[in-house]
Amino acid sequence: MQIRSNIHTSDEEYMRRALVLAARAKGRTSPNPMVGAVVVNSGKIIAEGWHIRCGTDHAEVVALRKSGHRARGAKLYVNLEPCCHYGRTPPCVDRIIDSGIEEVIIAMKDPNPLVNGKSIRILRKAGIVTKVGILRKEAEELNEAFIKYIKEKMPFVVAKCAQSLDGKIATATGMSKWITSEKTRLFSRKKRDEFDAILVGINTVIKDNPMLSGAKRYDLKRIILDTKLRIPLNSKILKEPICQYCIIATTSKAPSSKIEQLRKKGITVIVSPEERAGVDLAWLFRKIASFGIINILIEGGAKVIGNALMHGLVDKMHIYIAPKIIGSQYALSSVDGLDTRDVNKAVKLKRLNLTNIGDDIFIRGYVFRNS
Secondary structure, eight states: OOOOTTOOHHHHHHHHHHHHHHHTTTTTSTTSOOOEEEEEETTEEEEEEEOOSTTSOOHHHHHHHHHGGGGTTOEEEESSOOOOSOSSSOOHHHHHHHHTOOEEEESSOOOSTTSTTHHHHHHHHTTOEEEEOTTHHHHHHHTHHHHHHHHHSOOEEEEEEEEOTTSEEEOTTOOOTTSSOHHHHHHHHHHHTTOSEEEEEHHHHHHHOOOOOOSSOSOOEEEEEOTTOOOOTTOGGGSTTGGGGEEEEEOTTSOHHHHHHHHHTTOEEEEOOEETTEEOHHHHHHHHHTTTOOEEEEEEOHHHHHHHHHTTOOOEEEEEEOSOOOOOTTSEESSOSOOOOOGGGSOEEEEEEEEEETTEEEEEEEEEOOO
16 A cells, blocks of 8 residues: 555654564564564553563554543554464454444554454454554564464574675685684674574584574574585584574485484474475475474575575575675685576676675565576
């Protein structure tokens, strides 16, 4: 729905506040969306709320509980259409109607078929003025992973590279620590907290022996692509307590005895169909989505990122660039395996966003697909 030209600036201000509140729960609400709610009466915010994590009260309920009787005659701003069905919690529309709210301003419809405009119709039928479309684009970007998950039953995939100006992640001798600055590495680690899972190939595990923890979270899912199940049993990622968050994707080439050994440690092992490059990523991502994982950060290596790009599975790129030139054709590139012969058919990024992190540059961009 198009936004009317006579919308008051205050409507956008209150909706921006709802979006800010919603974003506080990044990485913690899956498979639910991020939602914030603001209750306004007589031009003043009287209560706020956001959905903290899956299974807890929704943002609207939190805000209305804080509002109490002051909600009567007030406006409710929410960045996603309220639910109208029973899930882990009762329908939010019932609570809104009972609260005496006179007007509901919604940024976007809920793409979930169980909702998708039904709540809007219920609210209007109950005599509540309902506007839709305030800061819709911003709301869609905030919940882009949820939207893809609902519509395609696939996770939203971001591929991360940390590289030199000439696109290298290591020297010709294999030295890679550290191309980007400590400040950038800390920023990148904080970014991990916004995702449900981090994915790497087995070579990254064998070479670096990482824990793949976030800045404040150790409960991130760690997905390892390991075609022949070569992962060392003493890897940090397999130790308690983080091993319970580890998912290893392998193939029929893996020894059945090692699969059972890992499963007895509480590690999830998925035997995937195999393709030329190893694990069938498209199949795996659909399987991962069935676990309620709606976004994934691919952190390496170069061939894993190249394979995901080649199969059209990457939605967005996060590229950290250090002001360094390595300058060797034998140095490792950040992406490998695309084998582009025609520069006009190279993978393109759109809607670029650039941020300076000290002397480094952080580039975000969406993968453009010809369709």
